[in-house]
Amino acid sequence: MADVATGNPLVPMPARIVKIVEETPDTKTFYISTDQGKPFTPKPGQCVMLSLLDVGEGMFSVTSQGPDHLEIAIRKVGVLTTALHEAEVGQVVGIRGPYGNGFPVEEMKGKDMLFIAGGIGLAPVRSVINYCIEHREDYGHLWIIYGARTPTDLCFKEDLFNNWPKVENCRVDVTVDRADEKWTGPVGFVPPFVEQLKPSPENRIAIVCGPPIMIKLVLETLAKLGYNDEQIITTLEMRMKCGIGKCGRCNLGSKYICLDGPVFTFAQLKLLPSEY
Amino acid sequence: MYKLATEKLPELLQCWSQGATVYVPQKVGEVTLFRPFKGQGDLALGEGNTLEPPKDLFFPRTEKLYDYWASGKEARLEPVELHPDRAVLVGVRSCDARSFLLLDQVFLTRGYVDEFYKKRRENTAVVALACTQAAPTCFCTSFGIDPGRAEGVDVQMWPVPGGYLLEALTPRGEEMLKQASGLLAPAEGEKIPAPAQPSLQVELEGLVEKLQKMFDHPYWGELSRKCLGCAICTYLCPTCHCFDIDCETIETSGYRFRCWDTCLFAHYTLMAGGRNPRPTRKERLRNRLLHKLQYFVERYGQFACVGCGRCLELCPVNVDITKVIRDVKEVSL
Structure with missing residues (x-):
């Protein structure tokens, strides 16, 4: 992983788009894999920073995963997502993460x-x-x-x-x-x-x-x-850059959505400023 | 404790320059800035705070993260390996020294370590200089900062008639004084001068609790009417640390970098698709002030203001954080 090689959590690892599913006219699901298989194993609800190296980097939730790939569903809304929608199978991307807390699957047991x-x-x-x-x-x-x-x-x-x-x-x-x-x-x-x-x-x-x-x-x-x-x-979602609670922009009061979220109970949200 | 004669200061800096770059306040045109010591230059150790804080020594304004090459479907990247030179930062005031400890909280704790910051921080020795006179905009003591003795530094210096007193506070500091032993004399009978006593004070008792109830208060709208959104306060603030990550591509190659950013700029929280959770200056100025005075306290247990007074002095429309603190205490909920 990039973390081990460079020690810098802001540096992504290279991966490839191995499959693209057209969900709707403006949404595609990208299957992402590395030469070694799945980049990492996110918990449900966690996010990743996905980049086209020469275009930009953005935070996306992981919609599902298989034994050797991650699935990321992306709606075409801006510069990066438009470029991703133009990409084809085989395209090299950068990926880093997983980020955030994910859904409380343990507390949900039995419900x-x-x-x-x-x-x-x-x-x-x-x-x-x-x-x-x-x-x-x-x-x-x-x-x-x-x-x-x-x-x-x-x-x-x-x-x-x-x-x-x-x-x-x-x-x-x-x-x-x-x-x-x-x-x-x-x-x-x-x-x-x-x-x-x-x-x-x-x-x-x-x-x-x-x-x-x-x-x-x-x-x-x-x-x-x-x-x-x-x-x-x-x-929740908010504009993000670092993904690790340092660059500042995704704060909701004293919480960072990238690190302390993105998953919150409504009870937790009521204690935070309604700035989302 | 040792004493250095005033005229030997350049020799001391020269001595510490062996194997390291020494940064020291110097006159640059009309202003005072931390600049590398090159054997001469107009040293300005007696001049109060530098115009800019020295945070860029650890957190540069722009910093390359990796190079990349991209063509068609293929792309690869090459991370920047950072091997910073050893540095000695001389003449840091107690307020700026506290800011380093606050930045450490951001960059070195809560699950992720910022390797670039860490390497620069570890490679830099900090020599503090006590303040014996406060500027009218100084209010560090309100945050429990002692202008006469800095926290978390390697060597503390005090100005005395005819020179400086020096005391090592860490093993690295002891090593530095040993290195310079030929220039130093035992400071027998010398008295540490009384610290500066800023006349500007703010009362912080109950501030966080009051702010927690004020998010929707009309005060922020009124205050923001005069803010130009220029972000000079962020630029000069020793604790502001927000950054952007962007890239620069020329044909098939380029690099990704991070650079200073500010929550006062509209694009900071502007999302793809056009939604912005902080659409006007009111939300943005409120966020900056609450981050200093409430959010940082809730997250890290300390205020993200050190009372250095730079924003008071240089805000073009006089948004004064000490007045904000006084106003907040007085507004009715």
């Missing part, structure tokens, strides 16, 4: 799990969904509620409509803001959809990730359904 995601927000949540599926006996009922703007914008369709519904004791509900002519499923925003489905707060942990406005409204809905702040977990 029923509710996953609520919107748009690309499913990317970090997918890592913990897959973890719960791999360790199926440790967790109770799994309930995935997901929404995107249109059917075309739904990420990870293979998981949503094929893999996850087949998992024992697992329920998947998908909604879209606007249907197209082929869509026969529910239509509407995620927060009212959750309110309709009424997932009981009994022995359940809710993991919520999506656009800030969706998170805000889902939190209100969950409170209405009787969830307390300790039962709700979310994962």
